[in-house]
Structure formats: structure tokens, C-alpha cells
Amino acid sequence: xxxxxxxxxxxxxxxxxxxxxxxxxxxxxxxxxxxxxxxxxxxxxxxxxxxxxxxxxxxxxxxxxxxxxxxxxxxxxxxxxxxxxxxxxxxxxxxxxxxxxxxxxxxxxxxxxxxxxxxxxxxxxxxxxxxxxxxxxxxxxxxxxxxxxxxxxxxxxxxxxxxxxxxxxxxxxxxxxxxxxxxxxxxxxxxxxxxxxxxxxxxxxxxxxxxxxxxxxxxxxxxxxxxxxxxxxxxxxxxxxxxxxxxxxxxxxxxxxxxxxxxxxxxxxxxxxxxxxxxxxxxxxxxxxxxxxxxxxxxxxxxxxxxxxxxxxxxxxxxxxxxxxxxxxxxxxxxxxxxxxxxxxxxxxxxxxxxxxxxxxxxxxxxxxxxxxxxxxxxxxxxxxxxxxxxxxxxxxxxxxxxxxxxxxxxxxxxxxxxxxxxxxxxxxxxxxxxxxxxxxxxxxxxxxxxxxxxxxxxxxxxxxxxxxxxxxxxxxxxxxxxxxxxxxxxxxxxxxxxxxxxxxxxxxxxxxxxxxxxxxxxxxxxxxxxxxxxxxxxxxxxxxxxxxxxxxxxxxxxxxxxxxxxxxxxxxxxxxxxxxxxxxxxxxxxxxxxxxxxxxxxxxxxxxxxxxxxxxxxxxxxxxxxxxxxxxxxxxxxxxxxxxxxxxxxxxxxxxxxxxxxxxxxxxxxxxxxxxxxxxxxxxxxxxxxxxxxxxxxxxxxxxxxxxxxxxxxxxxxx
RNA sequence: GGGCGGUUAGCUCAGUUGGUAGAGCGCAACAUUGACGUUGUUGAUGUCACAAGUUCGAAUCUUGUACCGCCCACCA
Numbered sequence: 001x002x003x004x005x006x007x008x009x010x011x012x013x014x015x016x017x018x019x020x021x022x023x024x025x026x027x028x029x030x031x032x033x034x035x036x037x038x039x040x041x042x043x044x045x046x047x048x049x050x051x052x053x054x055x056x057x058x059x060x061x062x063x064x065x066x067x068x069x070x071x072x073x074x075x076x077x078x079x080x081x082x083x084x085x086x087x088x089x090x091x092x093x094x095x096x097x098x099x100x101x102x103x104x105x106x107x108x109x110x111x112x113x114x115x116x117x118x119x120x121x122x123x124x125x126x127x128x129x130x131x132x133x134x135x136x137x138x139x140x141x142x143x144x145x146x147x148x149x150x151x152x153x154x155x156x157x158x159x160x161x162x163x164x165x166x167x168x169x170x171x172x173x174x175x176x177x178x179x180x181x182x183x184x185x186x187x188x189x190x191x192x193x194x195x196x197x198x199x200x201x202x203x204x205x206x207x208x209x210x211x212x213x214x215x216x217x218x219x220x221x222x223x224x225x226x227x228x229x230x231x232x233x234x235x236x237x238x239x240x241x242x243x244x245x246x247x248x249x250x251x252x253x254x255x256x257x258x259x260x261x262x263x264x265x266x267x268x269x270x271x272x273x274x275x276x277x278x279x280x281x282x283x284x285x286x287x288x289x290x291x292x293x294x295x296x297x298x299x300x301x302x303x304x305x306x307x308x309x310x311x312x313x314x315x316x317x318x319x320x321x322x323x324x325x326x327x328x329x330x331x332x333x334x335x336x337x338x339x340x341x342x343x344x345x346x347x348x349x350x351x352x353x354x355x356x357x358x359x360x361x362x363x364x365x366x367x368x369x370x371x372x373x374x375x376x377x378x379x380x381x382x383x384x385x386x387x388x389x390x391x392x393x394x395x396x397x398x399x400x401x402x403x404x405x406x407x408x409x410x411x412x413x414x415x416x417x418x419x420x421x422x423x424x425x426x427x428x429x430x431x432x433x434x435x436x437x438x439x440x441x442x443x444x445x446x447x448x449x450x451x452x453x454x455x456x457x458x459x460x461x462x463x464x465x466x467x468x469x470x471x472x473x474x475x476x477x478x479x480x481x482x483x484x485x486x487x488x489x490x491x492x493x494x495x496x497x498x499x500x501x502x503x504x505x506x507x508x509x510x511x512x513x514x515x516x517x518x519x520x521x522x523x524x525x526x527x528x529x530x531x532x533x534x535x536x537x538x539x540x541x542x543x544x545x546x547x548x549x550x551x552x553x554x555x556x557x558x559x560x561x562x563x564x565x566x567x568x569x570x571x572x573x574x575x576x577x578x579x580x581x582x583x584x585x586x587x588x589x590x591x592x593x594x595x596x597x598x599x600x601x602x603x604x605x606x607x608x609x610x611x612x613x614x615x616x617x618x619x620x621x622x623x624x625x626x627x628x629x630x631x632x633x634x635x636x637x638x639x640x641x642x643x644x645x646x647x648x649x650x651x652x653x654x655x656x657x658x659x660x661x662x663x664x665x666x667x668x669x670x671x672x673x674x675x676x677x678x679x680x681x682x683x684x685x686x687x688x689x690x691x692x693x694x695x696x697x698x699x700x701x702x703x704x705x706x707x708x709x710x711x712x713x714x715x716x717x718x719x720x
Numbered sequence: 721g722g723g724c725g726g727u728u729a730g731c732u733c734a735g736u737u738g739g740u741a742g743a744g745c746g747c748a749a750c751a752u753u754g755a756c757g758u759u760g761u762u763g764a765u766g767u768c769a770c771a772a773g774u775u776c777g778a779a780u781c782u783u784g785u786a787c788c789g790c791c792c793a794c795c796a
Contacts, residue, residue: 008758186794204793211796223796236796273795281796290794350795364794396724403723403792498792525790531732563733563743568725569790571732575745582758593755636736642743654760661755 005595005704009588011552011581015696019144022699027713028151030087034714043085043716050081051487053469053517054150055496056093056158057143059136060101065526065534065572066493068544069564071146072557073523073637074491078149079692080632083717089484090150091472092143094136094157098420098461099201103193103357105131105419117194121418121456128419129159142545147553147695149713154480156472158464159421163471167464168424170511171370172436179373179510180413182425182434186285186292187412189365190355191310195416196369197355198460199409200499202362204351211348212332213278215340217255217264219244222277224348225284226335227327230258230316231303232282236294239268241279258335259317269294286366302366310363324363368432369414370423370457374506378405381505384515390505393521393635394567397497401520404498413460420458428452466503469516476511490517494524494567521635522567526560529573542572554694555580561641561693583645584697587690590653591701594679597664601673603680603705611671614678617656621647621682625718628689641693648686656682680705685718 026032030049040046052074057067074090082088105128106116116124136157143150156163174180187196211224219235235253237244247253251266264282271294272279285295285302295302307313312327314320319327335341353362382405384390385398392398414423426442427434430450435442445452464471469490473481486508492500501520508516527533528540535541548556558580564570610618624647631640656679663675683705691698691712702712 005755008756221796225796271794271796276795283796288794288796290796293794351793353794400724400791407792409794494791529732531789559744565734568733573732573745576732578758579744582756585758586756589756589758591755596755631736634736638734639736642734646743653756657755658760 005588005592009552009585009697009700011554011584011696012549014700015145015147015553018696018699019147022149022711022713023144023152025711025713027082027711028090028149029153030089030151032714036716037085037714044719045085048086049484049488050078050086050088051484052078052090052489052491053472053487054090054092054148055490055492055500056095056156056465056468057139058097058100059094059132059139059157060097060104061135062138063142063146063544065542065544065560067142068146068548068556069523069526069560069570070491070493071143071148072560073521074489075146075148075150075557075695076561076637076692077489077491077521079695079713080717082149082713083688083691083715085716089154090148092140092148092150092152092155093468093472094139094155095465096132096157096159096419096461098458099193099195099197099357099415099417100461101128101132102417102419106193116418125418145545145548145553147557149695154472158461158468162474163464164421166471166475167421167459167467168438170467170507171424171459171463172438174372174510175436179377180436181371181373182368182432183371183410184366184368184432185371185410185412186289186364187367187369188353188362189308189367190358190360191308191363192358192360193355193417194308196365196367196412196414197362198412198462200462201356202353203356203359205354205359206349207352208347208349209352211277211345213342213344214335215342216257216280216282217253218247219280220278220342221280221282223281224350225328226331227312227316227319227324228284228287228305229282229331230312230319231286231305232257232284233262233264234267234283234295234300235264235280236267236269236272236283237280238270238272238274240270241272241274243279256338256340258331258338265300267294267298267300269297287364289364292364292366304366306363306365308365368427368434369412370425370434372411372413372463374408374410377506377510378408378502380509381405381502384505384509389515390517391519393519394565397494397520397522397567400497401502405502408502411460413463414455414457415460416457418458420461421464423455423457423459425455426452427455462499462503465500466507467511469504469508470511485512485516486514487517489519489521491521491523494522497522524564524567524569527569527571529571529575531569531571542574547574547577551577551581552584552696554584554697558583558641558645558693561637562645563638563642565638566635580645583649584694586649586653587686587694587697588701590648590657590686591683591705593657594683595705597660598676598679601676601680603684604677607677607681609670609674610678611674613671614674617678618681621685625685625689629717629719632692637693640689644686644690644693648690652682652686687712688715688718691715 036042078088078090109115188202189196209224212226213220213222247266249268253264255264283291283294285291286304287306304313305315310324312319312322385402424436424438425434426437428445428450431448433445433447442452469487473485475481504516555577559577628640628643660675663671687698687702699712
């Protein structure tokens, strides 16, 4: 008997070695030679491809439990399809993660007593680049540690030269097609990070703030933001509001305001909620999205009140230069002194838009930015989903996706950060026009003849990530693009249902006329043992690499899969993983027993002289495998794994092997031989079908029971 | 304000098309020195949130209620 089988299974000495064997074998590449699979007579899926593009993990740090989950899921799908004879391609990647990485790096700078605002853009970029490249290595090593059978020869980084160039080309193409425009529109501004943000990069936070009622001429207006009211010269009410019938649209009223007398204009607009406050409000189009829309509709003046650092501008008179928080009480005090404060509601609860990273209150600003016109693009995406060209797992994400698509507004793709793909455009400071300029040839403004400078902004990271399936496969030309696009499955977290998935659908359809993937598989959050969200502040973060070093990666993978249906969040308990470590050892010992107790009997793949008892055992196993195959085909990996676990331990080991002890020790040579053949057969089926879930253990055992044979990774999936 | 998901054993959760309720961990008792103690055998614990309905039959389908969680949203 083989020496290797005498000890308990030790994942720590096995996993690295096995992964190296796989990587060297070339079987992660779909082109690798596989005799049975390359023959249409032995491979029912001959010539078919199966493709997954890996959501590129952030290159700025280490893997977390969520990464381990998605790598496991995608690896299961890839290994399963590979064993079924498909040319299975899984392309790994690394994400520069623009804004996110820049924030990580800014924190590092802060610790060192430095700040990005004093640095040359180029120097900052180079520093972050070096930082990212260093961390990228750890990330990749950890992806390997999870067992990812992805094709490293095709790995892409989101700042690879061709990725940058193609992203910039898309920008130009969209501009030429009228789908990208430079607009002076209201945007989300983070005063801490000094950049604009898209709508999906902001969150709402419930805050209790005072709500003030001020006398504004004959009206009483309600506001939670008195500090923006300096420039307010439009007073708005609903056209159907009978309380204000006597006032007409466009009517001018002289009144006393914060810094003296002003002339206000009455505006009637249906955006006003008659039930809210007094039904009358003044507007600040420069610093509020609703107000901006009203001003657009009626062609009203817009004036900035607050600068990009969050301080009041000279229009605020004596308050100029003050930060919002300092200015607010002083302004209220002054209005009160002038007798214009009517009352204060101290318990006003409302949602305030904040930066999703630092929770700083968003100060909306009007700014020249590049925008993607979403309506026509979204229409095509909606059509594709309605025609069932894209399937969602679980299905309810389809509705969520469609709702978002139907309601999405134009997308601001300009970011005032250096860490990203630069926007290849020239900007005219005189008339603020902008023109894409891929070749850096434009110097004068076509609108006003003014001098043009290079745009210093970078793309929103989702602008390039949205094109990821095409970029990775070498669009617009190349064999990979022809062979593997559209891809099969996009497996990603449900938190990316808006940030990423819709952009990919849009870009896929726009660039190639094809959907980028047939199926979207959403996984949930990996929570702690109590089902609570993992967070550094709670101290309940589970490091997958650490856990795996204790129990084995196969055990962690099983722990992540079993009991975790698509779309729902899961709880990761250490005890659960320990249980699967025990299972790995069980499989190890089953193999030991079968080899030991059948010494001298060679497995015969064509053996048919089974006793009726063994024939029925074989049928039982065949039925199970049919069932499991159906689970695999329908993305019920959690069920497939659990059934295999149960069969292997509680049927094969606890019952069949126990019964076999007497048979194998007995005198009935026919029965003995038949059972030995069945046990070998069952072991092989179990190892094969467990392989997508527990690749290291099963590959190791396969090598031991089948010395000199081919690797398990390319064995055919059991079909009986 | 709108939408989605959940509510099943002490804990974490499965339960694919409706057919006498499951897993892991935990718990109790027992067993066992050669496949494995990272073990085995046996067992206890559930009006499947609540109410009504459809059905021969509902954890599963329908409607409503309650609570929990998540997401979306231009509530001045």
C-alpha cells in the first residue's frame, strides 16, 4: 500500500503541490490537449465552450471571505464544465479599483503625515501604481490558494495598456455616436475626497436635524439648509395649490431677506409636494438636484453659494468663507434678529446623501463633467432581458435589474482623482467646451477658438469595468473574442447588481451587438457565524486564508457552498468548516480502506459480473449521479455538494463499507471480487463528482489510486 | 414613499415539480484498540411566524397580518 496513504490527510503539505501540478499541466487553458475531450466520439460536448470572466478582485489588498466564495463558485462551474468536455475558460483579473484604491492610499499618506493635495498628479499615480503592483501579487497568490482553475496566461489588469487604449477609444466612439456629452449639470460632490461621484457611489443616511420656517415676503418657507438660502430668489409652489392661488407664475415680489432687500419671482411647478412643510419653498439650483431640475424647466438663473471645499462664497456677505456647520447657526441667528424666523422643528428626520466611503455629506454642485446618455443604451438592455437573452439566478434579480434600468439617469463618468484611466479629451477653459482627443492633436476650441488644455480627470472605474468581458477577450479583434464572446456566466455579488452588471450589459450590446453573458449568477454576502455582517469595527472578519491553513481549503470551500443557495446571504461558522475538514479526512480513509482491503485486485473499468446486490448498489449510485448532474446544470451547487457529502459518508462509508468488511473477509470469491470492483468504481465516481468542490483532496487521492494516469482535473464527469 | 428577501430543531441554515419534516454543529446514552476517535450506533428536541383560502393532501400555492433584514428613491 502506498506510503502516502498511511497518515491522516494533511492539506497543508498537499494543496500547494497540487496547484503547482495543475498550473504546470496547462489544463487551466482550454486549448490543452485532452485525448477523450478532443474526440467527438468520446465527448458529447465536443467543440462547445464555457466561459466565465472573473470579477477582478481589488489589487489593493488581501482576499476576504466574499472573494473565497466567488472563486469557489466559479471554480466549481469551470471544473464541472471542463470535466464535461467543454473548452472551459475562466479568465482571472486584477482591478485597480480607482476611487477605492486611492482612498486606501490616501489613508496611508495620512499616516505618514502627507496628503495627495500637495502632490503632483504624476508622482501620486506612480506611487499608487507601485503600491498596487505589490499588493496584486498577494492577491494573485491567494486566488491560487483557493484553488482557482483559471487561465493565468490570459490574466488582465484593469490598467493594462490595451485596456486603457480601448477604454479611451470607446469614449471617443460614444461621443461620436452622441452617447457621451460634456454637460454642466448637478453632480454629487464629496468635499473630503474632492471628487464627483455617480449616483451609485452615494448612500442615504438618516439624520435628525432642525427644520426651520422662515418668513419670505408673504410666504413661510421651510428648509433644513438655511446656509444655502442667500441666492434664493425664486419661490416655488404647486400650480394646483389653492392656498396660493392669488400668486401667479412669474410674479415679482419685493421682500426683505438675509442680507437685505431682494426681488423674488414666483414659480409654479408640479414637483412641489403640497403636503410637505408649507407647500412653498425657495430653490437653490446650484446645490440641490430637485431645485436644479426646476430651474432647468423654467430656465432660471443658477448661482453658486458654496465652494468645492464646502465654504460659503462672497455672495454670503459677512458669512463668506465660513464652513457650513459654522455658518448655519449664525445665519439662523441673524434671520431671527431680523424677525424672519417663524419656528424651528427640532425633530426633523430626513435622509441625507453621503459619500459611500467616508459618509461625508454630499454637497451637490454644478460642474462640467462627461456624462453617458443612459436612456437609449438602457432601452437595448431592457429589450435583451425581456427577450430572455439574459437569465438571472435567482430569478428575482431580473426585476431588480429591470427596475434600475428603467429609472436610471445620465451617468457622470468624470472623477477628479488620479488613480484611473485618464479621460482623453481637451477642455476649453474659456467656454468650458470639451472634445475627445485620442491622438493629442487638438489645441484650439472649435466653439470659441480658445486655447484647450488636457482634461485632468479620470474615468469612473465602472466605465472600464463595464467593458470588462470585451476588454478581457481582446475585442474588437482576435480569436478569443470570436470564440468566447458572449460568455456564459457572470458570477458576482448581489451588491454589484447596479454598480456593475447593468454597465456590462449596456457596453456589451453597444460595442458588440451581443449580450456579454447568458446567465447572471448572484451570490450573497458571507456573514459571520451569527449571520451578522463582517466588519473590521465589529472584529468579526474571517480571513479565508487563515481558516484554510487551519482546516484545509477544501473544507472552507465546502463550508462556503453547502447550505448557501444562490442570492442569499450565508453564515460562516468555524465549526462548520471543521466538520468538512473531518469529511475530507473521511474521504481519505475511505480510500485507504478500499485500497487496503482489496489489495491484489485491479480495478477493471469494464467489469460487468456484479452480483445482484452490487448491481443494485451501482444503480443507486447512478441514480444519485444523475440527480446531482441535474443539480449542477441548474446551479444548485449547494444541493449537489450536500448530497455527495451525505452519500459518501453516511451511505458509502457507514453502510456499504461496513457491510463489505464481511464480504471481503469471506470465502465467496465471486462476491468478493464483485464488491471489490464496486468499491473501486464507487470511489472513482465519488472522487470525480466531488472534484469541483474539493479539488485538492480528490486530485491527491486520484493520483494515489491511479498512479501514472492522467490528472483528475481533466477526467470526464461521471455519466452513467 | 416604492421594491425585494426572510420567519423551519438550542445555533446556522437546506428543503428543486404540494405527498407522513432534513443537514451541520450542539445535546444525551452506549460502543469500539487496524479505514478513520477528525469514529460508530441509538436517541431527544419542531402546532415549518400568525390567520384565512385552494386541495384528497400545504413548510411548499393564493390572500392578508406581524416582526426581522436588505435594496431603491431628486421628503425642500
